Amino acid sequence: MTTSDPILTLDNVTVQFGGVRAVRNVNFSLQKGELVGLIGPNGAGKTTIFNLITGSIAPSEGQIFFNGKSIKGKRVDELCHWGISRTFQNIRLFPQMTVFENVALGLHSRPHYSVFEAFIRTPRALKAEKELAHQVLDLLKMVGLQDYVKQKAGILPYGLQRRLEIARAMATHPELLLLDEPAAGMNEDECHELIQMIRNIHESKQYSIILIEHHMNVVMELCRDSRIMVLNLGEVLAVGSPAEIQSDAKVLSAYLGSKRGRNGK
Template structure:
């Protein structure tokens, strides 16, 4: 069974078809890319997958479960997490607390238990601290646990956002332009980080990215979107050398 099955989804805004008959299948533990010119509809696809928008038509299934029309919270709880092109961290919270924010659905306690610091609250907090620290260690951020997120270097903020997304224990991780604003050294480190996440967590990953070096270096398959429609899907090198893709996107 595929991890993600998207069939013929579409959405229009004011009569304009932003996404039209988009279909995509991702197998478990696949690392795939979604590319295309600015305005092609890539982020709209992510918003449809995560419940920000509700598709006008089509279906979205994750690990066999129908998610079409579900809320953002329901979709996240079902196993889809994302990062954003513009980093969205809790900038004044510590690095550790940012990761813990992603863990709360898995370690529930009542408001009263928290206020009175009852035994279950203390036990849950201890376990959350342990789990959050483990995730930070994966990204070599544990030494910054008490640092405010806004004080991290840019590349480390990107990694922290991925760590927080992983804290929700997703089945599918959506990365929206993770290399945006990075220098070449940071991008190279990010490539290694994404591959590590895929292997260590057996994670299915779909990423939007304009950095073709990153895309060609880590993505197994690509989907090219143009004017809201799929232009090409297939193995990465085959897609990148397709004449229609070169003409529409690479501009060569």
């Protein structure tokens, strides 16, 4: 399902935060339809790469291209409109709103009727509302949350909140979906379900996906037919198949040398 056209290119990208070089001379291309894993010890620069691609920070050096166009100077909302969407390592839902409303917000960013029409509930507004509800339910079904439509997002178990974040990210009709540690805090069974879910989303929506993940079984399984990029101290340490990455001496020593407490993997 991949083609030879890159959807995303990072050309010699560096990010300097004061004295810290969080990302160093990163070169990387993602092909259309590809699902690539991004791993590395805590502080390696993974989330910073997502912040760069979504326009929430700008590179100190280098350039980023989305579908061949430079993203330089583009705001987060503009890039969202271009088709770039993400989830957050620290969940960012609206806890007091329902599951339905959290997803509807993403779809509502482009209503095709006026506030006045919505107020007096014209047939056009009613039809649009029905269509919106249909789309929200479709997305909630894809992440297995169809039975939680009216629940407040804030009281959902953690694993389900992570799934809701994915549905919300999908509501903006992205071409490129960036998932920042979607399995964080999940147990083995939940990880297994998440793998199936992400695989299904990738195949049916044909998104290009970058997956940051610490659960090694999740990354290795989802990237079994593609590539994984390993970052360490802001630098690309290795890019390769799961088997290549698992036997790479530099990768092994970066992981063994880092004192990461999380997941123990």
